[in-house]
Amino acid sequence: MKRIRNARLRAGRVGLVIFGVALVVVSVAGLLLATKAVRTFGDALDAHTALLNTHGDRLLRGHELAFQIGTLVVGLLLAALGVRWLATHLPPVRSQRDAAVPNSADAQLPGRNVVAGSALSRALQAQLEASPLVRRARAEVGAPDDPIRLRLDIDESTPVPDVLSQVVQPALRRLDAILGREDVQPIIDIRPIHLTSSRVE
Amino acid sequence: MMRVLLPVAARLISAILAIAMLCAGVVLVIEVVSAWVGHGWVILPADLHTRFAHWHWDDRSVVLTFVALGVVGLVSVLVGSWPRPPLTVPLDNSDIAIERHPLEVSLSRRLQALDGVTRARVRIDRGRVRATVDTNRRRSDDDVRVAAHELLVDAVTTNELQLDPKVEVHAPPRTS
Numbered sequence: 001m002k003r004i005r006n007a008r009l010r011a012g013r014v015g016l017v018i019f020g021v022a023l024v025v026v027s028v029a030g031l032l033l034a035t036k037a038v039r040t041f042g043d044a045l046d047a048h049t050a051l052l053n054t055h056g057d058r059l060l061r062g063h064e065l066a067f068q069i070g071t072l073v074v075g076l077l078l079a080a081l082g083v084r085w086l087a088t089h090l091p092p093v094r095s096q097r098d099a100a101v102p103n104s105a106d107a108q109l110p111g112r113n114v115v116a117g118s119a120l121s122r123a124l125q126a127q128l129e130a131s132p133l134v135r136r137a138r139a140e141v142g143a144p145d146d147p148i149r150l151r152l153d154i155d156e157s158t159p160v161p162d163v164l165s166q167v168v169q170p171a172l173r174r175l176d177a178i179l180g181r182e183d184v185q186p187i188i189d190i191r192p193i194h195l196t197s198s199r200v201e
Numbered sequence: 202m203m204r205v206l207l208p209v210a211a212r213l214i215s216a217i218l219a220i221a222m223l224c225a226g227v228v229l230v231i232e233v234v235s236a237w238v239g240h241g242w243v244i245l246p247a248d249l250h251t252r253f254a255h256w257h258w259d260d261r262s263v264v265l266t267f268v269a270l271g272v273v274g275l276v277s278v279l280v281g282s283w284p285r286p287p288l289t290v291p292l293d294n295s296d297i298a299i300e301r302h303p304l305e306v307s308l309s310r311r312l313q314a315l316d317g318v319t320r321a322r323v324r325i326d327r328g329r330v331r332a333t334v335d336t337n338r339r340r341s342d343d344d345v346r347v348a349a350h351e352l353l354v355d356a357v358t359t360n361e362l363q364l365d366p367k368v369e370v371h372a373p374p375r376t377s
Contacts (some may be wrong), residue, residue, distance in 0.1 A: 006288045009208075012215045016281030019218055023274025030267035033258040051263065052253035068233050075229030082223030089216055147296065156307040159359040160292065160299065188297040189289060192307040 008088040015085055094140045096121050102180040115179075117141050124148075124175055131167040133158050135193055144179070148172065148186045156192035164188075203283070211280045218277065286326050293361040301325050308332065308356060315352065317345045330357065330364040335371045346370045 032038040033047040040046045044056035052060075060067060096117030103109055121139040128137035133155045140149040154163050172186055228244050235243045242249065256263055289298035305323045312321035312332055317340035322333045330353055336345045346368050353366035 009211075009288070013211065013281040013285075016211065016215050016218070016277045019222075020274040020277030020279075020281060023270045024278065025274075027267045027271030027274055030258070031264070031271070034264045034267060036259070047258050049257075050254050051256045051258065052250070057254065068236065071229050072233045075226045075233065077226065078222045079226030079230065082219045082221075082226055085215060085219035086223065089212065089219075156311070160297070161359070161361060164297065185296055190297065190299045191303040192299065193303060194307065194310060 004092045008092075012085065012088050015081075094138075095142065096140065097142050097146075099141065099144065099179050101178060120175070120179075124150075124171060127171045127174070128152065128167060131163075133163050133167055135195060141175075144181050148175070150186055150188045151191070152188065153191045153193050155195045157195075160190055160192075163190075204285075207280060207283055207285060214277060214280055286324075290325060290362055290364065293363060295361075299360065299362070308353065311352060311356070312349055315345070315348050316340060318349070321349070325364065328363065328365060329367060330362075331367045331369070333369045333371065338372055342370045342372050 029038075029041065033041070033045060036047045038047065044053065044059055046053055046055070098117050099115050099120055101113040101115055103111075103113060120141045124139045124141070125137040128134050128139075128150075134152055135155070136153040138151040142148070150168065152163070152168070154160070168186070168188065176182070231243055232245055235241065241247065246252070286301055288301055290301050290304060291298045305325055308323040308330070309321045309332075312318055312323065312334060315321075315334075317336050317338070318334050319337045320335040324331050324333075332349055332353060334345060334349050336342060340348075349368045349370070350366060353368065356362075357364050357366055
């Protein structure tokens, strides 16, 4: 859904800004030392000595284990953040959860009725697509308390509230009744499209 | 132009930076673990310590490295903080949203169907829908502006969108 992409893009942009600021800070500090505009940043970073001077070398050797552990932590953190950041570029996986249907016909009968989440979402999609106002529907049925996510391609000439009241709400009410669940507010992304005359008569 | 370029640039730069972070992290972990088990340097050059002890802050390669870091950082900050419209436009007080780009295309198509309109472009930003309409002067500019504004107001009202409509009319210059 675009809304998930929205959130991911926002996170990616925040990551870009943070990473960019860090690079600029390092760059400015290095250039201040390189141009000798600043003489030192502590004893270890001195514009008139090598990048690793005797102070820096002594510091490294004196706290070798601490620096190694610090480097390991930074390395693990960088790798984890890199993987997480890369993962935001992948399309979201639609996860369908199986649902337990209450045995309303005969409560004395033992056993459980479980309907596959993919079957539920396909049934919901089919019901939504049965309306001439909906060209395409995609549904994600999650855990019982989670909202159902819908993505609908609808006729652009029909007001969205009409599609919701005439098509979406009856379908969701039916699903809620079958699953015996409370009225859970859905999350819906809508795409208005131009339907051809052969579809709408 | 920026609407097309920026998302592509942002995705490209963030993917490259993410791969760079992952690689840097893996290299650091491998080198530390390798040092602990007594293998010495594995990926980075063995004389790295000596090199750092000889490079000076004003060496050309050092300065160029810092300049390159600064450029990459500035581009990242610029691309990351450049304002961009959201991918979806929410309806009033609900968890329902309309995808921005299809809505822009749909409104453009409906505006283009108005009498006197030769071309229409719609842009939706945060809280505002802005239409730029070209007219062929079969009707007066004001008539076209009013008709386009009414269409946008109708679309915003009936779909319960939190957008403020604005219309700009472009007409060809009058010939004497």
